[in-house]
Each structure stands twice: as structure tokens, then as C-alpha cells.
Amino acid sequence: VSRVVLHLDLDEFIAAVEVLRRPELAGLPVVVGGDGDPTKRGVVSTANYEARRFGVYSAMPLRTAYKRCPQAVFLQVDGEAYEAASRTVMATLRTFEAVVEVAGWDEAFLEIETDDPMTLADEIQRAVLKTTGLWCSIGVGDNKLRAKLASGLAKPRGVFELTRANWDEVMAGQPTSELWGIGSKTAGKLEALGIRRIEQLGAADEDELARAFGPRTGPWLRRLASGEDASRVSAEPYIPRGHGKERTFQRDLEGPERIRVETVRLARELESDLGNEGRPVARVVVKVRFAPFFTTTRGVAFEGSLEASALAALERFRLDRPVRLLGVRVEFADGTEG
DNA sequence: TCTGGGGTCCTAGGACCC
DNA sequence: TCTGGGGTCCTAGGACCC
Numbered sequence: 001v002s003r004v005v006l007h008l009d010l011d012e013f014i015a016a017v018e019v020l021r022r023p024e025l026a027g028l029p030v031v032v033g034g035d036g037d038p039t040k041r042g043v044v045s046t047a048n049y050e051a052r053r054f055g056v057y058s059a060m061p062l063r064t065a066y067k068r069c070p071q072a073v074f075l076q077v078d079g080e081a082y083e084a085a086s087r088t089v090m091a092t093l094r095t096f097e098a099v100v101e102v103a104g105w106d107e108a109f110l111e112i113e114t115d116d117p118m119t120l121a122d123e124i125q126r127a128v129l130k131t132t133g134l135w136c137s138i139g140v141g142d143n144k145l146r147a148k149l150a151s152g153l154a155k156p157r158g159v160f161e162l163t164r165a166n167w168d169e170v171m172a173g174q175p176t177s178e179l180w181g182i183g184s185k186t187a188g189k190l191e192a193l194g195i196r197r198i199e200q201l202g203a204a205d206e207d208e209l210a211r212a213f214g215p216r217t218g219p220w221l222r223r224l225a226s227g228e229d230a231s232r233v234s235a236e237p238y239i240p241r242g243h244g245k246e247r248t249f250q251r252d253l254e255g256p257e258r259i260r261v262e263t264v265r266l267a268r269e270l271e272s273d274l275g276n277e278g279r280p281v282a283r284v285v286v287k288v289r290f291a292p293f294f295t296t297t298r299g300v301a302f303e304g305s306l307e308a309s310a311l312a313a314l315e316r317f318r319l320d321r322p323v324r325l326l327g328v329r330v331e332f333a334d335g336t337e338g
Numbered sequence: 339t340c341t342g343g344g345g346t347c348c349t350a351g352g353a354c355c356c
Numbered sequence: 357t358c359t360g361g362g363g364t365c366c367t368a369g370g371a372c373c374c
Contacts, residue, residue, distance in 0.1 A: 215349090
């Protein structure tokens, strides 16, 4: 018996939840994002596979999605519905003899003892389908990193095993951006150093990486390329470091007074989100995105009230241009750093 | 009428202290 | 007249992820 790590990832999660409660949408392209109006500012949260065939993907502006697939059904994001579906999925996973780490609405890691992880993964996949009607893909690995990458390779509705044994065969020739944590910026910077494929990153000079990416990130990038990962699956409840609320306005805000009014509104909404949790707030940070798309932040130590602190932070901006987005965020004083 | 909203972690520079 | 080096904390920005 050996310990394995599984990573479960629900397939087209948000779109699948929507189709589940509206069976008449089955087989149609469905795009979930914003308030469901594809002529407004907003992006795609999830497109189902039918919509992806038209080139519609997560994070794409809704207006672009609409151009590519005007016949799609556009739906508003309904966080509570996804939250409820997610809870059922996680409860199903906890019926197995495993350490379960929730890693977002539609993802979880499981650490479990088994001789036959592939069969176990099949069982889990069937159990989730049975209790929720949702399909998932499961990666089997010898650590979290490999399990996570394996679930991507398993999609859709599959199971895939990625361990030290087949790492090179599967990953060595892939572009560095396939790794979890390397996005387009880092991939571009690596390419400028002549590093395109994962095997090249694994063989790269650590000092050169440290110079280009910093003392921790550089060596970490090289470790990623090896597939090694010492982090543990943990069932410990997660303690958030902070909480924020931000809003993109359908029309840019003009003038400091409007901006102040909306900042106060956000601060009050955030306060009500925080409820009576009573966690002490250390800092309040205001984010301003000026038109067309230039973002800066300013923060102050918490003083008096959330509203007063947010206004104090706002005072540190020069509000001489139209504002596209405002955000207010708190950082908790009893955070878990250290 | 490109470019959401919720987060996390790391980096670099300046302040400050010894 | 010239001008150290560590360490830590704070802050804003960047990159990434879902």
C-alpha cells in the first residue's frame, strides 16, 4: 500500500451546474459571465465545451465571446449555486478514507493509501457524478504538483497518472507554460533566455534564473521543471489573509466626488461582507483603475473605521482622470504569516 | 465601447535601526 | 570630508491562479 495524491477537477464546472438545472440547454453553447449581458463590460467565467468549439474561453471579454459565438446562451454568474454544488462535491470526497484539501470551488486534492489508484479514481469520479450529476477529471500523482498537472491531462471525464516514472516522457518536451505557476509573462521571459521547453528549464543555470526572477522564484522555477514538490495535502481549514470588494463600472466615473461616493459604498459593502467576524484589520488598501486600463493601489494602516480608512487611502491618489474600477480590501492583523 | 472579481505570494526599493 | 554594511519592516507593483 502506498500513499498517492489525487487532484480532482470538475469539468466546465460553472457551465455544467447551469446546464444541470436547465436541461433544455444541453448540447447548446453556454457562456457564463458577468450579469449575462454580453454587450456589457465583463469576462467569461466558464464556457462549456460546445462554446469552446467557437473559440470562447475563460477570462475572454464577454463582447469578444459574443462576436465569436452570438448564438450562445449567455448567463449571469450565480455564485451561491456553484457554492452549493461545490459543497456537495467536497462532502462526497470526504466519504472516502482520505485527507481532503479543498482548493477552490471546483478542485480538491486527496491524499490516500491505496494499491490501485486508477480504480480508486474511477470510483471517486462515479461517486461525484452520482451525487451531483457533475463530471470531473482526476489526476493521480506522487505529489500535488504532478497530480494537478495530471488532472489537466485527464480532461474531459478522464483519469491520468503522472509520477516520477513518466514525468520526462510526458512533460520534458512541453512548453514551460504547461507548468502550474508559469504564465505568459514568465514563459516569455524564459524564452528570452532561450528556455522554451520544460527539459531546458530543468537544465537551466540556477544563478541565471535567480538573477532574472529573484532569489526564491528562480530556484523554484527549476524545481517545477523536475516535477518535484514537497508540499503536503492538508485538511486544515484555510484562514484568509484578507478580504476585498471591487467593482468595474459600466461607465467610467468622472470627478473626485463621484469616486469618493462609490468608494464609501464599496467600503460599506465590504463591511457587511465581513459581518461580525471581528478579525482585527491591519491595513486598508484602495485600488483604482483609471481609464483606459491603468491600475494603482494605495494603502493606509487601519484607523477609526473601514470607511474612514478607505477615504484616507483614496486621498493619496490624484483623481484627475476617469475611473473604470474601484476596489477596497482589508488585510487582517492576525494573518498567518511567519 | 477589448481587458471581472476573488484571492495568494514574491520582489524591490526606501526607511529605519544598529 | 566622506559616506560601511546588515537586518527588518513597509509599501506598491507584478505575476499567477480559479
